[in-house]
Amino acid sequence: MQNEIKITTEFIKLDALLKFASLVSSGGEAKALIQEGLVRVNGEICTMRGKKIRPGDMVEVSDIGEVRVI
Numbered sequence: 001m002q003n004e005i006k007i008t009t010e011f012i013k014l015d016a017l018l019k020f021a022s023l024v025s026s027g028g029e030a031k032a033l034i035q036e037g038l039v040r041v042n043g044e045i046c047t048m049r050g051k052k053i054r055p056g057d058m059v060e061v062s063d064i065g066e067v068r069v070i
Helices: 014-020 027-035
Strands: 002-005 039-041 058-061 065-069
Touching (some): 014 027, 014 039, 014 058
Parallel strands (some): 002 065
Antiparallel strands (some): 058 065
C-alpha cells in the first residue's frame, strides 16, 4: 500500500507522520516500530522518532505500508 500525504508545514516529525498517515494507531506503537528498526526513511532505517520528514520523503513501515510526503 502506498499513499501520498500532503503536509502544509515545512516538516512533520516521523512519529507524528506515522499517526497522521494512519500507519499506526498510537504514539506508543509508532515509538516501538521506530525503536525496533522497522521504519525506513528514503530507503534507510531510521531510529529517531523526531526525524524531520519533508515533502518528497518516502517513509516505509515493514509489513504495514509506505507513504510519500507531498
